Amino acid sequence: MPPRITPLVAGLPATVPFVGPETQERQRGTRFRARIGANENGFGPSPKAVAAMAEAAGEVWKYCDPENWDLKQALARHLGVGPDNVVVGEGIDGLLGLTVRLVVEPDLPVVTSLGAYPTFNFHVAGFGGRLVTVPFTGDREDPQALAATARAEDARLVYFSNPNNPMASWWPAGTVVGLMDAVPDDTILCIDEAYGEFAPDGTLPPIDVSRPNVLRFRTFSKAYGMAGARIAYAVGAASLIREFDKIRNHFGVNRIAQAGALAALGDPAHLAWIRERIVEARARIGRIAEANGLKPLPSATNFVTVDCGHDGAFARRLLVALAQRGVFVRMPGVAPQDRCIRIGCGPAADLDVLEAELPAALAVARREA
Amino acid sequence: MPPRITPLVAGLPATVPFVGPETQERQRGTRFRARIGANENGFGPSPKAVAAMAEAAGEVWKYCDPENWDLKQALARHLGVGPDNVVVGEGIDGLLGLTVRLVVEPDLPVVTSLGAYPTFNFHVAGFGGRLVTVPFTGDREDPQALAATARAEDARLVYFSNPNNPMASWWPAGTVVGLMDAVPDDTILCIDEAYGEFAPDGTLPPIDVSRPNVLRFRTFSKAYGMAGARIAYAVGAASLIREFDKIRNHFGVNRIAQAGALAALGDPAHLAWIRERIVEARARIGRIAEANGLKPLPSATNFVTVDCGHDGAFARRLLVALAQRGVFVRMPGVAPQDRCIRIGCGPAADLDVLEAELPAALAVARREA
Structure with a gap:
């Protein structure tokens, strides 16, 4: 057999x-x-990041720091949050996979927009979730419809990207805060901000880690030019961030990527x-x-x-x-x-x-x- | 809530x-x-690998090749198998996590040795598996007891490392082949050969991809000195290797690590x-x-x-x-x-x-x- x-x-x-x-x-x-x-x-990437990565290559016989300590400290300062509000992972793809695993069991409803990020859908399918999609409106994701569908379906997880891929569209911060308010407290809202550094001022809401159910995803792949390094982070309430430690691959982030990300963050x-x-x-x-x-x-x-x-x-x-x-x-x-x-x-x-x-x-x- | x-x-x-x-x-x-x-x-690592990684740092704005094509071709030649017998992943830790996810549902039995690799156990727990442990015998894992327990429990998955961590002990290839023969066909046998390159001749059995249920895990972390790069591979029947593609993080392997591993493999x-x-x-x-x-x-x-x-x-x-x-x-x-x-x-x-x-x-x- x-x-x-x-x-x-x-x-x-x-x-x-x-x-x-x-x-x-x-x-x-x-x-x-x-x-x-x-x-x-x-x-x-920043020449400083390239130099840091080239230097780290010689030290790659060492495992990474599984706590991603230095980078988390720097990100916490950068974002004005605590290090316990940050989880570093192998790209947003990796972190979305972990998020889905935290939340989704077979047949549980997950809400996203029809035509939004396929890799999120791949993870939802991979854990057996039931994907419920909402059409775009005027080439933008539809926050009101996403929230309404999340409520109607009693969804466990909602995906929203701002700015959006593949349409390059965006909503102002106030609309995003409205979405946060409208999604039920016991539904996790993933806000994918992979392109956030390219957006006009007023697009990204202030980070508010007092919201227990909102995760903001950012990456070194796009504005920082390090897609191949596979390093990104999610920001949220410490109570939710802590759950990632139960299932993440603790030594999974490449050591060279950690060094590069730290240097990149230090080169505004x-x-x-x-x-x-x-x-x-x-x-x-x-x-x-x-x-x-x-x-x-x-x-x-x-x-x-x-x-x-x-x-x-x-x-x-x-x-x-x-x-x-x-x-x-x-x-x-x-x-x-x-x-x-x-x-x-x-x-x-x-x-x-x-x-x-x-x-x-x-x-x-x-x-x- | x-x-x-x-x-x-x-x-x-x-x-x-x-x-x-x-x-x-x-x-x-x-x-x-x-x-x-x-x-x-x-x-x-090999100076050639360090040079390749330093060079790849400047190209890290590109995502990796999600097929890991070049490395898989080189590994296939190195091992005398087809590229469809190889899956490249983020370290053996990452590949073991995927393997557990392929096989384990809550309460399904998984067999390992008491005191063997804790990260395997972490993954089994993370997917709700029921871990059944077998004592070491004379500071070695006990192949006969592992196989007998797998049969008695109708285990879905068995873990065996050769050489063993943490005891540095090993069995000759013939004993390992005996284990392969003794584990039921419909039970997946993971053989962790992270330290295989350090073992005496005659420790690693020939790779036999005609066995549908055996996965051999090897890594660039140990003998190749690239632990922080997070790159390893599993070898097995194409029918089983293919299953990884359904759930793995396709762009998850660091591009710099791919370049380094390829260069390392080329420096015997x-x-x-x-x-x-x-x-x-x-x-x-x-x-x-x-x-x-x-x-x-x-x-x-x-x-x-x-x-x-x-x-x-x-x-x-x-x-x-x-x-x-x-x-x-x-x-x-x-x-x-x-x-x-x-x-x-x-x-x-x-x-x-x-x-x-x-x-x-x-x-x-x-x-x-």
Whole structure:
């Protein structure tokens, strides 16, 4: 008899949330010339972080500090909270997986937006949760509908991202506080702020660790340019943060990543420089899109979601045509957001390639219609 | 009402498998002078791996390849298996967690040895499994008793380490094959070979991916000196390896770690050099122990387990006295193995400190008896 795995896992699909660009490169037999599809930050991490990581490489024979002490202290100062309000983990993906595991049992309801972060959904499915989705409204997640659905379903967990991926849209802080107020106290509200550092002032509510059921997720992957380092954190009430210690992989955070994150946090000038580059790149992507008859949506992130003016099939053809020309971008997964493609705020050389290839790719997408 | 977490997590203890040396250093207010307690490899990774990691630090703005393609190809060649027989993960700790999640539902029986790897037990508890333990026999895990207990309990999962941590003991390959044969086909057998590269020839059975229920775990943490990089792999039948893809954190392996592991695997000369250093250090630890009236046990690992000749209380006093003198070591958790302390095969400078401090620490331990 074959080895027995749980019925839950046996019943899971083999699909994965995202296919990496490397997989496409292997299939194509050539590298992308513009890697602007994974919301990475091609301007890179702080040179101080790179130096700290290079130095830490020689010390990597040591396990990490399982308490992530130094980084938690620095984050606590940075955020104006206590170190016991912070849990450091292997990227927001890893922390979302732990959060789902804390909360979800088979068939329990979990609320998110239709077309929001697929990796969250992957984790919910992986623990057998019943995903209840709410449509976007005007290319934004719908806080009122999320809260109403959470109440109606007696959901254990609600996911909300601000700014949003894949639409680059956002709500002002007051609306987010309204969502916090509207979600039941005994329902955990995950607010994914992976792109928070790129958002306009007034987007992120003040952190309030007196709320027992709200977790704010932030990362070194985006504004800090360290996606491959897998280091992020969640902030919340100490009583809730403490639960992570019961199940997290205590030695799981890479030691080099800890050193890099600490150095990155200590270089606000680089962060400011990154923000300026992102603003420039957003504007340029907007100009490129408009010059080709496409409509860039407002962005509070390090990518621009571009409305291609047709359906998902058209956007997908454009995506494929761009890939064939060496441009890696992605697109939202569901209608009506799938009329768009999502273009990352890469360095000028990447956007040069985009600018050069977009007209021909569009011609292909239109011809094949 | 407070946010609802699962009854399973709510009922878990707050204890963690291991306290890191950094935690003790913070409590003591000073650094250890000899960090030889966590089975780390103080001789460090291959210079080629360090160079690869330092170079990868500048590219860390990219997510990792979620397929771990290059490393899996290299491991497949190294092991003589297919890439679909290999899953790469965030250390053996991370892979054991996934394995437990694949198999364990609340109250299902899992078999291990009493006093074997606590992190495995942490994961089993974390998924609600019922841990059934088998005593060591003569400071070794007892393969026959493990198999018999697996059959009697209809266990879903069995853990076996070879060489063993914390006793440094081992069984020859034939005995391990006997265990594989004796465990029921529908029970998954985890063989933790974290220390396999340090073992005598004839310890590791040939890898046989035709066995549908056997997983072999190996790591870059020990012989390759990359504990802080969090990268390891499991090898098994493709049908079983595939299940990991349904639940693993696909982008979870650090990009720098991937680069380092690939370079480390490509430097067998460094691995050979490490093996020589470990043999030397083992011998020296043995001499230091004997000079102090203690008995070093035979070792197939990068640590030496030293029988202190008394009970666990004595060994613990010695451990504390060593720590107070700047020497970080650990000890087995349960009797009768807890008559021992576990000393890592560190570089000469670390063993100099051990040699200098052990007599006084022993005097304290004896005086306090």
